Amino acid sequence: MSSWSPERKQSPVGWDSHLSRILFLLLLFVVSAQGVTPKPDACLVSHSGNGSSVSCQPPARLPHYFPADTVYLAVEFFNLTQLPANTLQGIPNLQELHLSNNQLDDLSAKFLLPVPQLKVLDLTLNALTRLPPGLFQVSAALHTLVLKENQLKVLEASWLHSLKALRHLDLSGNQLQALPPGLLASFTDLLILDLGNNQLQTLPPDLLSGPLRLERLHLEGNRLQELGEGLLVRQPKLRYLFLNDNRLATVAAGAFQGLQKLDMLDLSNNLLTTVPEGLWMSLGKAAGNMKDGFDLSGNPWICDQKLDDLFEWLVANEDKMFFHNDTRCAGPKALKGQMLLAVARSP
Numbered sequence: 001m002s003s004w005s006p007e008r009k010q011s012p013v014g015w016d017s018h019l020s021r022i023l024f025l026l027l028l029f030v031v032s033a034q035g036v037t038p039k040p041d042a043c044l045v046s047h048s049g050n051g052s053s054v055s056c057q058p059p060a061r062l063p064h065y066f067p068a069d070t071v072y073l074a075v076e077f078f079n080l081t082q083l084p085a086n087t088l089q090g091i092p093n094l095q096e097l098h099l100s101n102n103q104l105d106d107l108s109a110k111f112l113l114p115v116p117q118l119k120v121l122d123l124t125l126n127a128l129t130r131l132p133p134g135l136f137q138v139s140a141a142l143h144t145l146v147l148k149e150n151q152l153k154v155l156e157a158s159w160l161h162s163l164k165a166l167r168h169l170d171l172s173g174n175q176l177q178a179l180p181p182g183l184l185a186s187f188t189d190l191l192i193l194d195l196g197n198n199q200l201q202t203l204p205p206d207l208l209s210g211p212l213r214l215e216r217l218h219l220e221g222n223r224l225q226e227l228g229e230g231l232l233v234r235q236p237k238l239r240y241l242f243l244n245d246n247r248l249a250t251v252a253a254g255a256f257q258g259l260q261k262l263d264m265l266d267l268s269n270n271l272l273t274t275v276p277e278g279l280w281m282s283l284g285k286a287a288g289n290m291k292d293g294f295d296l297s298g299n300p301w302i303c304d305q306k307l308d309d310l311f312e313w314l315v316a317n318e319d320k321m322f323f324h325n326d327t328r329c330a331g332p333k334a335l336k337g338q339m340l341l342a343v344a345r346s347p
Contacts, residue, residue, distance in 0.1 A: 051093055066091050074098035081127070085110045093117055100124035100146075109134040120144040124170075127151050131159040141165055148194070149173035157182045165189060172196040172218060179203060185210040196242065197221035205230055216240040220266065223247050229254040236260045244268040244295065251275055256282045263291050268323070269298035273330070274306045280313040290320050296340070297323040300330035303343045311344035 043056035043063060051071035056062055058077055066073060070091040076098060085108035088094060094115040100122050109132035112118060116138040128150040136142065136159075143165050152174040160166075166187050176198040183204070184190060190211035196218040203224070208214065214235050224246040232238065232255065239261055248270035256262070259282060283290065294317070301307065314321065318341055321327070329335040335343055 070094055072096045075102075077101045079103050081105055083107065083111065086114075087111065088114045091115065096120040096122075098122040099126070101126075103127050105129065107132060107135060109137075111135065112139055113137075117141055122146040123150065124148045125150075129153065133158055136160065136162045139163060143189075144168040146170040147174070152176060154178070155180060155183060157185070161186070163187065168192040170194040172198070172221075174198050176200060179207060181206055183207065187211050188213070190214060192216045194218040195222070199223055201225065203231060207231065208235060211235075214238050218242045220244045220246070226250040226252075227255045228252050229257070232256065233258045239263040240292070242266045244270070244298075246270050248272060251279060253278045254282070255279065259283065261289050263289060265290065265294040267299070268295040272296075272299040273302045274304075275310055277306075277309045280309060283313075290317065293320045293322050295322040297326035299327075301328070301340055302331045303329035303335045303338070303340065304332060307344075311340075314341055314344045 041059060041061045043054050043060045045067065046053045047067075051069040052067040053072035054066055054070055055072075055074040056076070056078075057074075062075065062078070068090060071093055073088075073091070073094060073096070080099075080102040081104060083099075083104065088097075088111065092114060095117055097115070097118060097120065101124070104123065104126040105128060107128070112121075112135060118139055119141055121139075121142060121144070124146050125148070128147065129152060133156075139162055142163055145160075145163065145166060145168070148170045149172070152171065153176065155171070155176060157180045160183070164186050167189050169184075169187070169190060169192070172194045173196070176195070177200065179195075179200065181204045184193070184207060187210050191213060193211065193214060193216070197220065200219070200222040201224065203219075205228075208217075208231060212234055215237055217235075217238060217240070220242040221244075224243070225248060227243065227248060227250070229252040232241075236258055238259055240263060241259070242264075244266040245268070248267070249272065251267075251272070253276035256279060262283060265283075318324075321341065324339055324341050327340045329338050329340060329343060
């Protein structure tokens with residue numbers, strides 16, 4: 001682990017990101033097509049009418065400076081723990097910054113000041129435990145923020161102030177146990193929210209009161225025990241809802257009210273034994289919008305008359321149901337082990 005000093009060569013590490021590899025190879029192809037043979041210890045640089053794109057991965061040496069017209073910058077797989085506050089000085093037109101697969105444990109509050117036009121910031125697979133207040137004070141143009149697989153245990157709403165143009169926020173794969181009230185209050189344009197694979201047991205009632213255009217919500221892989229009526233009520237444009245691999249035992253009757261365009265629902269691998277009558281009515285007897293399917297497998301369903309409403313809905317939508325064979329009754333004893341859909345079809 002080390003900090004970036006321009007004169008210091010970083011040790012190569014393994015590549016474990018398919019996306020980064022594809023981007024790297026694509027950039028290599030473009031450079032080669034332009035008749036340029038890249039040096040093994042140099043970053044790949046390509047030029048276009050929009051500006052320069054720079055991709056640095058080991059064994060390249062990190063340069064003293066980047067082209068002044070740089071719009072895309074990737075510094076990945078270097079095992080860096082720190083970056084100087086002035087790293088981005090001199091490239092004011094930067095729009096995409098990818099710093100994934102390092103070991104960054106902190107950032108200066110001044111780090112993004114030189115790049116007010118930044119639109120995409122990817123910090124996947126680092127070691128961040130916090131964000132400095134004021135980090136995004138000039139980042140009004142930022143629309144994608146990826147903090148996936150860091151070591152965040154808490155969040156403060158103030159850390160994300162100024163991000164009013166944000167459309168994609170990825171906080172998955174951290175260690176978050178709770179979220180503060182008002183976290184997303186100013187994110188009215190948010191389309192994708194990924195909170196998957198954290199340790200969340202509850203969600204603040206106002207979590208989605210700010211975003212009114214959400215299309216994709218990831219809550220899978222947490223420790224949620226119930227889904228109340230208020231969380232999704234203002235999300236008429238939500239298309240993908242992932243609640244799988246939680247500890248959900250209760251879903252409120254009105255939990256899905258307002259979901260007018262849902263294309264996919266994943267409730268698999270929870271602790272659901274029953275669901276309240278009327279839960280599925282808001283999705284329609286024949287869920288015409290659920291074109292990408294739904295998954296109810298891996299729950300300990302008790303197949304009695306309390307599921308009649310669900311049975312009727314399943315029969316009407318069986319062509320959209322995933323994993324029929326893994327969606328089975330856990331009780332009563334006479335029906336234990338039988339497929340839910342088979343019981344639903346029976347007279």
